[in-house]
Amino acid sequence: MQRTLSQHLPAHVGETVRIAGWVHRRRLLKSVAFLIVRDAAGLAQVVVTDPAVRAELEKLPEETVVEVTATVTARGSHGASKAAPATAPGGVELTDPTVRPLGPPAVPPPFDLYRPALTASLPTQLDNAPTALRHPTRSAALRISAAAVAGFRAALDARDFVEIHTPKVVSSSTESGANVFALDWFGRPAYLAQSPQFYKQLMVGVFERVYEVGPVFRAEPHDTVRHLAQYTSLDVELGFVADHHDVMRVLRDTLAGMLGTVGERAADALATLGVTPPQVPTEIPAVHFSEALTIAGAPADEPDLAPAHERALGEWARREHGSDFLFVTGYPMAKRPFYTHPDPARPAYSNGFDLLFRGLELVTGGQRLHRHDDYLAALAARGEPVEPYAGYLDAFRHGMPPHGGFAIGLERFVARLVGAANVREVTAFPRDLHRLTP
Amino acid sequence: MQRTLSQHLPAHVGETVRIAGWVHRRRLLKSVAFLIVRDAAGLAQVVVTDPAVRAELEKLPEETVVEVTATVTARGSHGASKAAPATAPGGVELTDPTVRPLGPPAVPPPFDLYRPALTASLPTQLDNAPTALRHPTRSAALRISAAAVAGFRAALDARDFVEIHTPKVVSSSTESGANVFALDWFGRPAYLAQSPQFYKQLMVGVFERVYEVGPVFRAEPHDTVRHLAQYTSLDVELGFVADHHDVMRVLRDTLAGMLGTVGERAADALATLGVTPPQVPTEIPAVHFSEALTIAGAPADEPDLAPAHERALGEWARREHGSDFLFVTGYPMAKRPFYTHPDPARPAYSNGFDLLFRGLELVTGGQRLHRHDDYLAALAARGEPVEPYAGYLDAFRHGMPPHGGFAIGLERFVARLVGAANVREVTAFPRDLHRLTP
Structure with a gap:
């Protein structure tokens, strides 16, 4: 299956797609987990309810490279997503995913890349360019x-x-x-x-x-x-x-x-x-x-x-x-x-x-x-x-x-x-x- | 007067134009002189019959930077051009010119730039790049x-x-x-x-x-x-x-x-x-x-x-x-x-x-x-x-x-x-x- 870039997801509602990118952020809530994948074009939100997929996700720290195959779903049309962050990019999210790492689990960098601003000092940023x-x-x-x-x-x-x-x-x-x-x-x-x-x-x-x-x-x-x-x-x-x-x-x-x-x-x-x-x-x-x-x-x-x-x-x-x-x-x-x-x-x-x-x-x-x-x-x-x-x-x-x-x-x-x-x-x-x- | 590039001369037959470039070659025949001017776009042929302009041209060696104001003439329509090289670019030449150097007379390089091939050895070319x-x-x-x-x-x-x-x-x-x-x-x-x-x-x-x-x-x-x-x-x-x-x-x-x-x-x-x-x-x-x-x-x-x-x-x-x-x-x-x-x-x-x-x-x-x-x-x-x-x-x-x-x-x-x-x-x-x- 051809890879779909995050920016094109809204055109594929109802379809099964394959995306790939970096684990930008994980939110492991009680009944549902959210995985934000970052690619060259932006961000995509993946909704994880299957315990087996969630167990897999727990082993993949931020910045791990992953491939996700899932269904594109209009935000709000899926029961589980009610607990989701309000920021689902493009108004869509990916549901019923399989998640596959494309490399070993990443060592997270010494600063959080998912926060709106990079709070590390400039020398630290430059050391870790x-x-x-x-x-x-x-x-x-x-x-x-x-x-x-x-x-x-x-x-x-x-x-x-x-x-x-x-x-x-x-x-x-x-x-x-x-x-x-x-x-x-x-x-x-x-x-x-x-x-x-x-x-x-x-x-x-x-x-x-x-x-x-x-x-x-x-x-x-x-x-x-x-x-x-x-x-x-x-x-x-x-x-x-x-x-x-x-x-x-x-x-x-x-x-x-x-x-x-x-x-x-x-x-x-x-x-x-x-x-x-x-x-x-x-x-x-x-x-x-x-x-x-x-x-x-x-x-x-x-x-x-x-x-x-x-x-x-x-x-x-x-x-x-x-x-x-x-x-x-x-x-x-x-x-x-x-x-x-x-x-x-x-x-x-x-x-x-x-x-x-x-x-x-x-x-x-x-x-x-x-x-x-x-x-x-x-x-x-x-x-x-x-x-x-x-x-x-x-x-x-x-x-x-x-x-x-x-x-x-x-x-x-x-x-x-x-x-x-x-x-x-x-x-x-x-x-x-x-x-x-x- | 706006400068005209050599390639655009054919569109200006009958008009007075100003061109500028390098003295690519001079041919000082008995009754007429030809000046080939090279600019970024190519070559232009200037026909010189006025003795005063010719005397000026004789003081301007190859590679001198000049400005020429002249009339664009379809090749062959001007008596003097019958002795001209058959290569008048674009089928036009410049007649009744005034020629003005834009700098001192140039020292010609140690090879002729107007010949079809550069005959100097590669080291000489590179020394004089x-x-x-x-x-x-x-x-x-x-x-x-x-x-x-x-x-x-x-x-x-x-x-x-x-x-x-x-x-x-x-x-x-x-x-x-x-x-x-x-x-x-x-x-x-x-x-x-x-x-x-x-x-x-x-x-x-x-x-x-x-x-x-x-x-x-x-x-x-x-x-x-x-x-x-x-x-x-x-x-x-x-x-x-x-x-x-x-x-x-x-x-x-x-x-x-x-x-x-x-x-x-x-x-x-x-x-x-x-x-x-x-x-x-x-x-x-x-x-x-x-x-x-x-x-x-x-x-x-x-x-x-x-x-x-x-x-x-x-x-x-x-x-x-x-x-x-x-x-x-x-x-x-x-x-x-x-x-x-x-x-x-x-x-x-x-x-x-x-x-x-x-x-x-x-x-x-x-x-x-x-x-x-x-x-x-x-x-x-x-x-x-x-x-x-x-x-x-x-x-x-x-x-x-x-x-x-x-x-x-x-x-x-x-x-x-x-x-x-x-x-x-x-x-x-x-x-x-x-x-x-x-």
Whole structure:
């Protein structure tokens, strides 16, 4: 008999079906026992009255994998179910079951997966990730993450972007000399890539528009709620832009695509977490950095926005524009990486931007330099050597169009979308200063 | 004026348009000059008769990025074009142009990108990857690769698989003790993940069906045409299988999806390379390992299939079944990893399979062990310690369904599809024993 997923049971009332999943919860009452089975699609309630089946069930702790063959019954139409919890999923339950374990009795995890919230501390959850992730709140965040990435790709595929895969081991550090993981590459020193920045720029020379979804590595010695040493970066780069505003338009459409797909594909997960995705305005409001300082009440010579400034800007965007999103453009060049393109009219400011979401920085991007001579001048101005970048810079001798791009940190995006306080809550197996397992 | 991509020019005959791209080739004849511009969509031919424009063009070497504003003219309707190459793309050319460089004159790469084939040696191409990849044959392979991955995801999304992202740095090696890259993780020894094998199995406990597209790392000391030290692995794992045949059915459908999407999304790239994707039979023929030995004319006690055996099997599958694909099932347990599930009826053979494509191994997969005790016994039988796997194995105490999966090496898949002799021909920036740049 074909297996039926829990969500399809209401369409089979009166039929005998086979379901399979995990023992989510057992309630062994005096005259009747209830078995809640969890599968990928949700929960199913099994009513056990036969003493032999009940005796079998008593030997199957929570998380044991079982197969149940039973009759689908509309809730309330069966005498025994009157004592049942009022939550029979889909308004149906399974009666007259046979229950067969598909493996040995499970060792229950050190927390109850059937309670509405996981009450274990986050470190305990992370230590026991393979089971903690089975809790509906944890798995919901990962489903939202998967939908967000699917929406990212769909939005860019529709705009003629080509997906690329680039090296994660490089001969010199990319973003800065610090915070890199060193490794031995067949006897040569090498580093884990901090970003696909240079490679995506080079691939603009091939495809004009590219994206990559992949791991990046930062040896950040920070133990904070928003830093991971490995995270998933959603990288985009496009050529033949007039300036950073062309990049911002693609980012706006990409974000709308991500949130749209989350709404379509992960509606149940959003409901589990009580989250309503924000609306992305057709045109996201944008303010220049110098204007942003004024709005935030900061001194005009501040070189960067502090978290309090970003919060003030988030409130302003909501109040003045009814928007959860706000672009801040033209960050001072001194605070942006060397490959940043300056504002031709005001060279101390950049053609770079941040996107704030409810007062928190969500995405960084901008226009990049595209002339070889400009790269040499930018490195010289910062007192940085050319040599570590030589192989990368050489490509800019061979004709590169004006281009720009952005990168979205997937875990931070999902954490902010679902309101998680710590990015580790939305990461399956986080890696950080302290954590290398499981 | 909005930029027009080369492919859309035929729809604009008689209009003035703006195109942009790279100087693909210049032909400076006596009375007329031709400029071929390459953009992401293809080529466009510009006819230059104005001496001033020609003088400008003479200063713009191949690969310079330019913008051309001109009139779209049906080929042959313009006097000057009679001397033109017969290959005016789309039957149109651009006349009365103005040409404006979007950057400094390019340094031409050390090979001609406008010739039908890239004649430089593969090492020279790889040393100059940012420009070599601009050649239509090289970029076509990467477009096919992108389409194959899109098809992989679409096939699995349609079957309720969830995409996951797992750690690429682990505390102990996964596939075997050898061939791992070691690194320093905040003062602790760590390794680059050789596969997401353990993580995808653990995530079956969460989502039942998962996939991952990501980099894997093998410190292979082999300098061969099919080994890379980093490659892109397309990993799939699914629970609640009866045995490996359920996995093979998903693999069949996934392959059909990949090739279907390649046909739809990368038709031009296939044409560039002269490739017709193979048909995937509704049911891929399958032979047991012991039967495969007989077909291949190998001794009955051979523990594995040699390349010559695989070729013989490929010919047999084509002859007997008209199929480019053949499953070989039941490989001896001794040749498969410790997590492999044995055939319950013949425990010396496994519930593992290889998929051969035209006589070459393309995919490996199988059913895995799912009981904790079986893992302990398997490791003991091989004389391997439990300790390095302890964190992984512990999850199998907490209820894991019968499951299995497979992994497709993206570069090998594309190389075989397009008939490339070396996987490096279909990899943007390969990493191997010798190569760590660009």
